[in-house]
Amino acid sequence: MKSIITQVIFSLATIAWGIVPVYLYKTGLIGEYLNRSFHLVALSGGLAMIVLGLFNLITSRRKVGCGHDHGPDHDHDHHDQSPVAAILLMIVPVLLCCGFTQHEYSAKALAWKGLYKNKNRTSRSLFSSSREPFTRELLEKTTPKSAEGNYLLQLTELYWSAGDEEIMKAYEGLPAELEGRLIGEDPGLNPKGNRKRLYRIIMTCCAADAQVLGLALEFEGPLPDLSDKTWVKVTGKVSYERVGKQDLAYLKVSNLESGTAPPAESRLSR
């Protein structure tokens, strides 16, 4: 009887773990948690956990040998863990975390992850695989444009462009369109009060290794009245400024529209 109860609890714990990735995938929230290369892995793993748990739950009353060759004194009880440990360490933490998660970082965690920091180290390999000079002509050849003639840039691309004079020269003054999430600017970086910040999160595995890349947006008129973390599409001219010893990119905004979140699979791409 004890063995059946253990089997049932272990099965439920396995099912509980499987439901989480399947639910996140089904709702599209998986994009907030994992890099897109892990989405299908998580879904398949979740489904497999549910199948494994259900199979063992359904067959829990059936007695089977352990399938390997032990001596006559072998009691067939292989469980290293008790059912209580499975409840306390597998089911309870997952239920609690599912209840408390907001499916995104708080503003404090975004700042902790580097929202207002600038790395200011250009990685040239992001811009050109060869040693040839990076010019406006090369940029124009490789960058798509919107119907209005704005260059469709990635926030990450602009963020990493600061620091190398040759690359900055190619981007300076470029009419650009960017997509990202809007948040208030750090007061220390916004003495005139005319700035907001656009950010994207990049991750290679999961949220534990996430880096938040932020770019200042400078407005001529009043600041947009949008809540923090709203997805926006913003157009303007690329500029650079020197803060302390660092060159930083920012956008002089000409237009800003609130938009919808991009699909999960492209939300956190590198």
Next chain:
Amino acid sequence: MFFDVWLPDFSFLFLSILVEGAPFILLGTIISGFIDVYLPSGAMDRLLPKNRSRAVLVSGLLGIIFPVCECAVVPVIRRLVKKGLPPSCAMTYMLAAPIVNPVTALSTASAFKEMPYAMAGSRILFGYVIAVCVGLILLRFPVRAILKSKIADEIDDLEAQRKAEAAHAHCDHEQGHCDHAHEHGPASTHSHPEQGPKLMMALRASMRDFVDVAIYFVIGITIVAIVNTPPPVEQDVVPLRDIIDGTAGSTWGAPAALMGLAFLLSLCSTSDAFIAATLDAFGYGSRLAFLVFGPMMDVKLLFLYSTILTRKFILYLAIGLFITIGALSVFMDPLFTPDPPVPRMSGK
């Protein structure tokens, strides 16, 4: 503050690591369940060279044929050890497989675009050499100094049973030359219990292993999530990453800090190279230390290893790997030809 900010951030991180790592643990435990039922005891002994040192050398390369990451490899090793794989070979495979495998090699090469072959090649070589050295050293240690006593007991039982079976096989039952007692009658209670369908047994074993490992995994990822969540205090606390960045110029401090980062981040070996590539304030040697130490020892692995290894051995292993990988990375650093300086770089 705690319930409004810290707990949601912690929960977000916890679930993120869980949904990323759990599928790989499941894969490992399903393999282990099938090994338990379908792989005969002692089969690994027959597959590997008889010479123990050669067997260790071969074990370090098994990841090329069975590519698994560090989460998946632990349950597999746990089962293989119970099936008679020598601990020295098991440890070599466990430490090498997450690095010496084609998936990790490809991801490392694509992350380090400036020097893909040098970085991927040196990571594989470095990982292989370290794992083989550990395996060769362990040849001199008794099983009970390495494995948990419960697992060591199971291995002893298995060994005793194999010896008994070998003796049994030499008996000539048909001609009545057997000189010891058997109870093979219809009412025998000897070790031939009624077996259910093998698939059911394998899946039951898989789930048992999954739960055993998952419980330790939870403890590990809880610590990782705590470390990566901003503390629930009002004043600003310097993020860990900033402290680590501050060590970039130090010969010994840089690899030590990056190994510490790898330990705390507990990244998957198939994608950690993309993080290492962004640590461009650090030399290649230090980043290599990050890429070799991380898949061999991190917070979650510490707890996963404790499903099979003794605590004392894990401690010695962690210290030994930290010192050896750190020292080797310092000596290897000058071997990497740095990129020529980029012209007109400003802001440094």
